[in-house]
Every structure is written in C-alpha cells, then in structure tokens.
Amino acid sequence: MAINKVQFQKGLSLNEFIENYGTEEQCFKVLYKLRWPEGFICPKCGYNKCCQLTQRSLQQCHKCHHQTSITAGTIFESTKLPLTTWFQAFYLISQDKKGISAIELHRHLGISYQSAWRMKQKIMQVMKEREEAKLLSGFIEVDDAYLGGERTGCKRGRGADDKTPFIAAVETTSEGQPVRIKLSILKGFFKEEITVWSRKNVVSGSTVISDGLACFNGVVDAGCKHDKIICGGGRASVEEPEFYWVNTILGNLKSALRSTYHAIRPKYAQRYLAEFQYRFNRRFNLKDFIPRLAYVALRTPALPGKLLRIA
Incomplete structure (x- = not known):
C-alpha cells in the first residue's frame, strides 16, 4: 500500500x-x-x-x-x-x-x-x-452540521435545541483530493444565510456540490454553480462518493473535539472550528x-x- x-x-x-x-x-x-x-x-x-x-x-x-x-x-x-x-x-x-x-x-x-x-x-x-481571509474555489463539497451532544428525549438533527449550526466545506482538486476546508458558524440553514456565507468565503464561479438541502440554492445568488445530488439523509448521504471528503472531515472534527475538550461554549465555537481548520489547511508542511x-x-x-x- x-x-x-x-x-x-x-x-x-x-x-x-x-x-x-x-x-x-x-x-x-x-x-x-x-x-x-x-x-x-x-x-x-x-x-x-x-x-x-x-x-x-x-x-x-x-x-x-x-x-x-x-x-x-x-x-x-x-x-x-x-x-x-x-x-x-x-x-x-x-x-x-x-x-x-x-x-x-x-x-x-x-x-x-x-x-x-x-x-x-x-x-x-x-x-x-x-x-x-482565505477563499475556497473550484469544486467544493458542502454539508450542514451541528455542534452539541444529543440529549435524551430531545429532538435530533436539524432544529434540535442547544445545538450550534455550522457549514462544512471542502475544496477538492479535479482528481477529487482535498485542498482546503472552511468551517463556519451560521445563524441557521436559510438561503439568505448561505448566500452571505458564499460571498465571503467562495470565489465566484466555483462549483458547489450539496445534498440538495433547499438553503444551499443561496450559492447561486453569490455567483456560484450549484450541483445538487439528492441522496436522502442518514447513511445514504454518508456513503455518497461525491461527499466523501466533507463527511470524512466532519468525522475527524467531531472525533477530535470529543477526545480533546470536555465542552465547548457556543460563543467560542468558531475559534475551535478555526483551530481545526487552520491545522488541516497547513498539513502539508x-x-x-x-x-x-x-x-x-x-x-x-x-x-x-x-x-x-x-x-
């Protein structure tokens, strides 16, 4: 190997x-x-x-x-x-x-x-x-994610209480290899929020690949192409090859946070995401x-x- x-x-x-x-x-x-x-x-x-x-x-x-x-x-x-x-x-x-x-x-x-x-x-x-100050460009895998543990008897997934929503994005090469990532806290997964995020973090003209969640249509208003792959939730989305790297990054991120920190307060969450992002983007040297x-x-x-x- x-x-x-x-x-x-x-x-x-x-x-x-x-x-x-x-x-x-x-x-x-x-x-x-x-x-x-x-x-x-x-x-x-x-x-x-x-x-x-x-x-x-x-x-x-x-x-x-x-x-x-x-x-x-x-x-x-x-x-x-x-x-x-x-x-x-x-x-x-x-x-x-x-x-x-x-x-x-x-x-x-x-x-x-x-x-x-x-x-x-x-x-x-x-x-x-x-x-x-760093922007993503080219082909970009995106997915919605949340920080915060599950609580017994509480709603799970989107709309769950006491969870911090963030977007995970991975810039890949034409051969499908990861280059850079972006992990950004959002107010919620709304089209307007995704448009604002895209204008700040993605080079216009890039191709954004998502699972078809309606809010991701906001990338089009920011001048990006939107490639929607409808795959459903749960295991189906994890196994979709087009989202291999964004799912891998999210898995590694959550594993790192669980093993390193007892808890992360929402007001400081962006700094902790930025730390993981900064290290990953400079992993080559x-x-x-x-x-x-x-x-x-x-x-x-x-x-x-x-x-x-x-x-």
Whole structure:
C-alpha cells in the first residue's frame, strides 16, 4: 500500500524545537525577524534606524525617539509570560492534529489555568482571523452540521435545541483530493444565510456540490454553480462518493473535539472550528507551522480580556 506523504511527513521533533526555540533570546530573534523582515521600521514615523534598550528589550527610533517592542500592538501585547512559553504553546497546538485543551496547556507549561485559557483563546483568534481571509474555489463539497451532544428525549438533527449550526466545506482538486476546508458558524440553514456565507468565503464561479438541502440554492445568488445530488439523509448521504471528503472531515472534527475538550461554549465555537481548520489547511508542511503562526500572531491586533470573552 502506498504511503501517504502528508501523514508520514517528518514534522518538527521535540529536539529540533528545543534547538531552535529553546531560549528567550532565540525566540526574541525569531519574532524580531518575522516582524521586521527588511529591518526595523518605526511604527510612528517610519524611520528605519533604532537602538535597542537592553534592560527592557525595547527598540528606540533614532529620529523621533519613539519606543516600541516586538510584541506591541500584537496578540502578545501585555503578556507576562516568557516568549519561550508562547512558542511551547505553538508547538503543542501545531504538532497534534486533535489539538490540546487549555487544561492540558496548563499542565504542560506549568502556568495557571486562567493564563493557559487566555493563551489558547488568543492563539485560536489568530487562526480564526487568518482563515477568514482565505477563499475556497473550484469544486467544493458542502454539508450542514451541528455542534452539541444529543440529549435524551430531545429532538435530533436539524432544529434540535442547544445545538450550534455550522457549514462544512471542502475544496477538492479535479482528481477529487482535498485542498482546503472552511468551517463556519451560521445563524441557521436559510438561503439568505448561505448566500452571505458564499460571498465571503467562495470565489465566484466555483462549483458547489450539496445534498440538495433547499438553503444551499443561496450559492447561486453569490455567483456560484450549484450541483445538487439528492441522496436522502442518514447513511445514504454518508456513503455518497461525491461527499466523501466533507463527511470524512466532519468525522475527524467531531472525533477530535470529543477526545480533546470536555465542552465547548457556543460563543467560542468558531475559534475551535478555526483551530481545526487552520491545522488541516497547513498539513502539508508541519515544520514551518510555528514560524508561520508566529508571523500571523505578530500581525493580529491585541486582544484585551474584555474582547477575549466575546466571540
């Protein structure tokens, strides 16, 4: 049997991680280069020369004397945790396809649960904002799905109480191989909602393949082609080959969430979906995952506690 090159790629070993990001100085140099790849640029006046104040790790502009740091205005702003702890979190989150919970981060990193929760939420927010800028194109499998466990005596499936509806979409190649995914929370499965989602997440002219649920006709209003395959519900839809990858993704997602998290509050659900999505879409190169995530983190605005608790 042929070996799946993505599944069996080398990744970043623990020894390599320690070698590259094991000290505060190493992490500082990595962030400095990622924030100013062409050299320092003053955020106030745009001048390109500075001196470093060693005691406080600040850069002071030679022209306007404005002082800044590599973490100012980023998701790291005001953190009291060492940079090495942040990079350790990047490593733990990136190298396990099922993710890691805040309580496990708390245990592995030796920090308080509250600090681990804030760090986890901030990193997931970085992933969420980055993924919002990426669009799907070409052939796209879509399906409706829900977050939330079944309750005895309650309605199941569509219309069930206390469940969070979301759309799962998989961009595939002409050979039927998955490229990218989108997992997006919706207010409900209505045509208008699908139209809005399509305009934000799908390139006009793409072909969207659905199971014929009426709301998916909304993709046509967004300039997409709609290929409806009526297959009924339950096992029949799961076995339909045209929906192989979207069903596989949903199965892997729900397995990962069940095995990693005790519960997910609906207000934070989009961040957890974005984490799974971000990892899947960057599965082709695990070794570059940490610098890529750090690069985006430096370009994500600071998230104070009040906003952190608003999904």
